[in-house]
Structure formats: C-alpha cells, structure tokens
Amino acid sequence: MKIIKSITSIDSAFAKGSSLTLGNFDGIHLGHQTLLNRTVQVAKERNIPSVVVTYSPHPSVVLGKNPNFKYLTTEPEKEDLIRSFNIDYLVILDFTLELSRMSAEDFLEKIIIQKLNAKYIVIGYNHFFGQGRRGDFHLLQENASRYGYEVELRDAVTQGDQKISSSVIRNFLDQGDMKGASSILGRNYSLTGKVKEGAKRGRTIGFPTANLELPEERILPGIGVYACYTIVDGVKYKGMVNIGKNPTFDGKRMHVEVNILDFAREIYGETIEVQLVQKIRDEVKFSGIEALKQQLEADRETSFKILVG
Numbered sequence: 001m002k003i004i005k006s007i008t009s010i011d012s013a014f015a016k017g018s019s020l021t022l023g024n025f026d027g028i029h030l031g032h033q034t035l036l037n038r039t040v041q042v043a044k045e046r047n048i049p050s051v052v053v054t055y056s057p058h059p060s061v062v063l064g065k066n067p068n069f070k071y072l073t074t075e076p077e078k079e080d081l082i083r084s085f086n087i088d089y090l091v092i093l094d095f096t097l098e099l100s101r102m103s104a105e106d107f108l109e110k111i112i113i114q115k116l117n118a119k120y121i122v123i124g125y126n127h128f129f130g131q132g133r134r135g136d137f138h139l140l141q142e143n144a145s146r147y148g149y150e151v152e153l154r155d156a157v158t159q160g161d162q163k164i165s166s167s168v169i170r171n172f173l174d175q176g177d178m179k180g181a182s183s184i185l186g187r188n189y190s191l192t193g194k195v196k197e198g199a200k201r202g203r204t205i206g207f208p209t210a211n212l213e214l215p216e217e218r219i220l221p222g223i224g225v226y227a228c229y230t231i232v233d234g235v236k237y238k239g240m241v242n243i244g245k246n247p248t249f250d251g252k253r254m255h256v257e258v259n260i261l262d263f264a265r266e267i268y269g270e271t272i273e274v275q276l277v278q279k280i281r282d283e284v285k286f287s288g289i290e291a292l293k294q295q296l297e298a299d300r301e302t303s304f305k306i307l308v309g
Contacts, residue, residue, distance in 0.1 A: 001083040004091045010115050013089070014051075017119030019043035020112065022053035023127045024166075027072035028081040030186045031157040031164040035122050036085040038154065042120045049088040051116055054078070055095040062095050070219035072166060077192055091116070104130025104139055113147050121151045126165075159184060176222040176279040188229070188275035189221070191256060195267050207296050209242075209257035210267060212274065220256070225280045227303040230260045231273040237263050238307040240299050241274055244283035261300065278306050 004010060019042040021035045028036075036052065043050035056075060060066040073081065075092075082090055093099060093111075102110075107130045112118045121140055129135035140151040156163040164184050172180035173189065181189045193212040210230075214220075223244040230239045239260040246255055258274055280302050286292040 001079075001087050002089050003079060004089060005094070007091070007093065007111060007115055010091075013049060014115075014117040017046070017048045017117050018051045018089075019046065019048055019120045019122070020051040020053060020116055020118040021122040021124075022112075022129065023124055024058060025052070025054050025078060025082065026058065027166050027169055027185060028078065029164055029166065029169060029184050030159075031124065033085070033186060034154055034157055035124055036082065036087060038152070039120075039122050040086055042122070043088065046119065048119060050086070051089045051091060051118075052082055052087050053091045053093065053111075053116070055093050057095060059095050059100065062097060063100060069217065070170075071215075071217055072169060072189075072219055074192065074215055074218060077190075101131050104132075104135030105143075106130070107135055108140070108143060108147075113149075118147075119149050121149055122154060123151065124154050125156050170219065173219060173221045176224050176226075178221065178226065178276045178278050181221075182277075188277055190273050190275045191218070191220075192271065192273045193256075194269060194271050197268055207259050207293075207300075209259050210272060212256040212258060212272070214256060220254070221276060221279075224282050225299055226276045227278045227280055227306040228258065229275040229277065229307065230258055230263075231275070232260070232263070232265075232267060232270070237261060238303060239263075239274075240280065240303040241276065242283065259296075259300075261303065280306075 019039050021039040023032065023035065025032050039052070040050045058069050058071070061069045079090060112121070123137050123140060137151065137153040144151050158164065162168060169181050169184050172184070178189060191212060191214060193214045195210045196213040197211070220243055225240060225242050228239050228241045230237045237260045239258055241256060241258045243256050244254065245252060256274070280299055286295065
C-alpha cells in the first residue's frame with residue numbers, strides 16, 4: 001500500500017481510474033470494514049487501484065467541536081489496519097480550516113475526480129465532506145453522469161438493534177467491556193506503544209511490568225486490571241495489564257503497565273502491542289505490599305483461565 005500525504009504529489013497511477021471510499025475510519029470497526037472490502041472488490045473486478053481517503057487530524061479537533069478528541073487508533077495503527085485489507089493507496093488529507101471551507105462540489109471535482117480519477121465511489125451512510133457537510137450520497141449521485149463514475153451507498157452495519165459506530169465502541173471501553181468492544185471491532189481492542197522505564201517496583205515483588213508509552217490523545221479503557229495478550233517481536237504472550245493510577249503507591253498519574261506471563265527479557269525501548277481481552281477487576285488501593293502480591297497472584301490465575309489456548 002502506498003501512502004500519499006500530499007495531494008500535490010499524486011502521480012499518474014490513476015490514469016485508468018480508481019475505486020474509492022472516504023471517511024475518518026477511526027477504529028476500523030466492522031462498519032468501516034464493509035466499505036474497505038467493497039472498495040477492494042470493485043477495484044479487482046475493474047482492474048483499477050483501490051483508494052481510501054481519510055483525514056488527519058480528526059475534523060472535530062480542527063473545527064473546535066471536540067478539541068480533546070481521543071482516538072481509537074493512532075495514525076500508524078490505522079495505516080496498518082487499512083493495509084491489511086489490501087488497499088492500494090491511502091490518501092491522508094491534512095484537515096485544515098482551509099480544507100473545511102472547500103465546497104463539497106470543489107472537493108468532488110478537484111480531489112476525487114481531478115486527482116484520484118474516481119470511477120466507483122463507496123460512501124457510508126453517515127459520512128459527509130465539504131463545507132457545511134453538504135457532500136453526501138445524494139450530491140455524489142447528482143454528479144455521477146457529469147463526471148462518469150458510479151456511486152454506492154453502504155447502510156449502517158448493525159449488531160442486534162444497535163448501529164455499529166465508533167461512539168458505541170467508546171462507551172464499551174469506558175465501561176471496561178472488552179467483549180462488547182471486540183464484537184464491534186472484529187478483533188481485540190489493542191494499545192501499541194514503546195516500553196519506557198518505570199519505577200521498577202513490580203520486579204521487586206515478582207511481577208515485573210512493561211510500562212507502555214502512549215500518545216496523550218489515545219483513548220484508554222476504564223481504569224482496572226485486564227487479561228491481555230502481548231505481542232513482542234511477532235510472538236503472542238499471555239499477560240495482564242493494569243490501567244490506572246497505582247493508588248497503592250503514588251495514585252496521581254495514569255499508567256499502562258503490562259505483566260507478561262512467563263517472559264523475562266528486557267524490552268525497554270521496544271514497541272509492543274497489548275490486546276485487551278477481559279476486565280478482571282477494578283483498581284483498588286491495598287493496605288500494603290503483601291496484600292497487593294496476594295491479589296496479583298489471584299489476577300495471574302484468573303488471566304490464565306481467561307486466556308485459553
């Protein structure tokens with residue numbers, strides 16, 4: 001997959017046209033996946049490249065609607081997930097106030113048509129583009145014959161009577177409901193970051209932890225202890241992770257600390273992925289080190305039972 005971060009740098013790859021979808025794609029949940037799969041399917045049928053158009057930063061941040069917006073996926077994670085669907089090109093538009101003021105008609109003509117030569121456009125039911133969010137399926141449909149493309153509207157993907165959306169995932173995460181989140185994502189919710197040095201208390205009580213460094217704008221599940229899988233150098237290990245403020249010790253700053261079971265190697269500075277499977281318990285303040293150790297022993301046993309296979 002080729003990543004394009006400047007619309008002016010686009011080459012002649014789209015001379016034959018493109019199969020294109022566009023959206024924010026934060027989280028790449030099952031709803032997003034239907035758009036990606038359909039875009040790739042059409043591209044293969046017509047022997048043209050598949051293209052995903054997305055935005056960075058999130059429009060709600062730039063427009064001041066949600067300046068403290070928390071992402072379900074970082075940019076590298078989103079790129080890797082989109083790549084896994086065999087997309088040929090990922091176009092990441094720098095979302096600025098100037099871009100937000102571009103009319104939907106100009107966005108369609110100058111970017112989707114002139115730059116990307118779209119011949120087939122797949123759009124979700126809840127995605128809009130251009131000033132005033134005027135760009136939608138109906139506008140695309142009205143201009144299809146003029147520019148010589150076809151457009152397809154993808155309805156909401158539902159789970160029971162609930163529409164799948166990023167906001168539903170956020171609610172699950174806030175509640176610590178990892179099974180609910182994974183059912184909508186189609187995979188375990190994961191956190192990817194570099195291992196940084198911590199206070200090293202864990203190793204003194206027999207539970208060494210890898211402290212994960214994460215972007216401030218990354219959303220975290222609710223505070224608590226979770227059973228997890230940890231991916232180190234492509235190998236999956238069982239483990240448990242504490243997301244919280246360590247009330248038994250400092251109780252001030254948020255930490256993400258992973259105890260990788262049956263693992264002894266030093267991994268400071270390495271990037272690891274933590275896949276959260278199930279919440280074990282809330283974070284609590286213990287009376288002392290011995291009480292904490294006893295609870296960690298119980299947590300480890302619980303994790304082994306949850307993480308079968």
